[in-house]
Amino acid sequence: MSGPSTILRARLSADGRLLSADAALLALQKEAGGDLGTPIAVPQLAAIARLTHRMGAAVSRPVIAAAERGLIDMWVRARPDGGGVALAIIDWHERPIEGDSTETLRREADLAALAEGWAWQIDTELRFEMIAAGHGPQGVLPAAPPVPGSRFAGFFELRAEDDGDLPMLRGITQRRAFRHQVAAQASDPGRLFQLSGYPLFDLAGQLIGYRGSAFPLDQMILAPLGREPEVTLYPADFGKRLDRSLRQPLGRIIANADTISAQMEGPLRADYAGYADDIASAGRHLMALIDDLADLQTIDRPDFSVTLEEVDLADLGRRAAGLLRVKALDRQILIVPPPEDASATATGEFRRVLQILVNLISNAVRYSPQGSMVRVVTEQARGQARIMVIDQGSGVAIADRERIFDKFERLGRDDAGGSGLGLYISRRLARAMGGDIEIGGAVGEGARFILSLPART
The missing domain is CATH 1.10.287 (Helix Hairpins)
Structure with missing residues (x-):
């Protein structure tokens, strides 16, 4: 069942006391054991108010509150207001309690906003308004990302679950967050993504679109050449x-x-x-x-293979450096990317080359001393394009420069970082693209990890 369709408002003092509230909110406050002039008694609203007051900025998020008559789904917008906090409930739906607990439902809504992957935003006509890279390797944009103004259905083809359910369409119908919607890239059906998203509302309570993330899943693989192509779903x-x-x-x-x-x-x-x-x-x-x-x-x-295309190692070096800049600053390490006018054209797969560079730069940041520098340099010579990640750490002993690429090899390190698989995976990927990874640099003067790929003429 539905509750009020108008915007519900309330004001809180700096110390969290409820100063004023519309009737439905005041009734919920009293049901939770509070009243006007007492601290806000609905835990979820109290948490949003504290966060808004501490940040000094507006906060908007979904909330599920428990009442005697059932659960109340709300979209809450809080903003600083004269030393206190103003709340606006721009969506309010009441429903009976079913199988899931309040905590589980609230956590699901929160996780939709925290899901990893690259970011997208669409309007109510399902057209892209924004596309942006996220954090980590899963946040890397596709080689040919959607463009603002294009249709969502022109890039993603939604895949139904075994029972025929489409989580995204169900979420949009209910104007609620959704997760775990599998979709294929329309131009490459073997490339799968897991979509999560949450609704956006204006101050009048009108739905203005959805913002979400696309987490890349492993690609489906075609059968080897010479046989009838059949799609296997093993990696996905x-x-x-x-x-x-x-x-x-x-x-x-x-x-x-x-x-x-x-x-x-x-x-x-x-x-x-x-x-x-x-x-x-x-x-x-x-x-x-x-x-x-x-x-x-x-x-x-x-039967593992890669897609060979034209890539610019300098551009990918700048992208990887940008993804890891914050992590480096936490350790007071400066990453110096290739200059904006630098270019080193090679043949490889965009996302796999970026994956390699993110791993190499991340390792350099992890094992470099605080206050040092990590440089990313490109060059082209003898039919190869090369990109080097150069740090100021202790370097790698000559005797260990092959062993370090072994599976699960960490050269005796006992710190918590790394699995011992990153360099093994990176070299396998480089060789699958017709290149390699080597190590240079004098011991005691830092390491130099060199990714080489065939140059694109």
Whole structure:
């Protein structure tokens, strides 16, 4: 059933007391044990108000609150207002409690906004308004991303689940967040994405579109040449099983740990907030291991292949450096990318070359001393295009320069970073594209990881 269709408003003081509220909100406040002049008693609204007050900026997010008559789905917009906080509930729907708990439903809505991948935004006519890169290798834009103004259906073809359900269409119909919508790229049906999204509303409560993310799944693979092409779902199916068994639970752990660490539900002892931050960091580390495992399963197949196209190593070096700039600044390390006018044209697969460079630069940042510099340099010589990642760390001993590319090899390191698979995967990818990765640099003067690919003439 539905509740009020108009915008509901409330004002809170700087210390979280409810100063005024429309009737439906005041009734919910009283049901939760509060009243006018007392602290806001609905935990989800209190958390949003605290976050808005602490950030000094507007916050908009979905909320699910429990009432005696059932669950209330709300889209809440909070903004600073004269030292306090103004709340506007721009969507309010009441429904009976079904199988899921309030906490589970609220977590699902939050996770839609936290999903990894590259970002997109569409209007109510399902046309792209914005496309942007996200964080990490999964946030890399496709080689030919959609352009603003083009139709969503022109780039993505939604795939129904086994029971025929389409999570995205169900979410849009209900004006709610959605997750786990599998879609194929229209121009390349073998390239699959997992879509998540959440609705956007204006101040009048009108739906103005959806913002979401596209997480790339492993590509489907065609049968070897000489046989009738048949599509096998092994990599995509493997990724789907990984997602259900590991990625989804880890995603919930990370999201909840981040919420606790940020103290969005209320103040905590400093050591407890630190424990939550450690849990979130460990969860992200495990997520990276899962990604490495999925890549390992893919590249170790005998029929693994890459798509050869024209790529600019200098451009990819600048993109990879941009993705890791914040991580480097956390350790006071400066990444110097190739200059804007530099170009080194090669033959390779865009996303795989970028994956290699992200791994090489990430390793350089991880193992370089604080306050040092990581340089990314390109050159072309003897029919090859080369890009070098040069750090100021301790370097790699000559005797270890081949062993470091072995599977699970970490050269005796006992720190928590890395799985020992990144360099193995990177070299396998480089060789699949007709290139290689080598190590140079004098021991004690830093390492020089060199990716070479056939030059594009």
